[in-house]
Amino acid sequence: MLLEVLQFPDPRLREKAQPVAQGEIDDALRKLAADMAETMYDEPGIGLAATQVGVAKRLIVMDLDWTDEGERRPRMLLNPEIVLRSGKAISEMEGCLSVPDFKSDVERDARVVVRARTLDWEEVEFDASELEAYCFQHEIDHLDGVLFIDRVSKLKRDLYVRRRKKQLRREQEEAAG
Ligand SMILES: [Zn+2]
8 A cells, every 4th residue: 555655844754753662563564564665666765764654663664776677675674773883975866755856965974784673573784885874874864853954054955945835835826726
């Protein structure tokens, strides 16, 4: 089932998500993760955090190199946590499904080690760099209520916010006829 992806400035994007306990893993949570993956492929994107579909739980899905033809193996991770960061890098032309019509270079950690749990409660660890590292940082930021526009210059952010507000106003006027 496709889920609605919340869009800036929806206040729910600013909520801090709660950790998921082992006892909370049930069919409903598995369905949520599967629906999030389906939504990510449909949008299309390479990562999605539960926060973006209005669920304040620490759950992310990720798939960096899916194709239309190939088999899809989305990572579904609970309670992802960055346990080590090193170096600085620029994530080029980063975007976000919750921030329509905006892309920007973002300063990120070059390498991160991420620890998480699978839906089977196995502990997993990823030593990530480049796109994988940026994607982890972006999705974990979502769980903390942080958007990538918070990590660009104030000037760029203000310009975007103004443009976005204008766009929303126009949509409202059109809807009102
Ligand atoms: Zn995002």
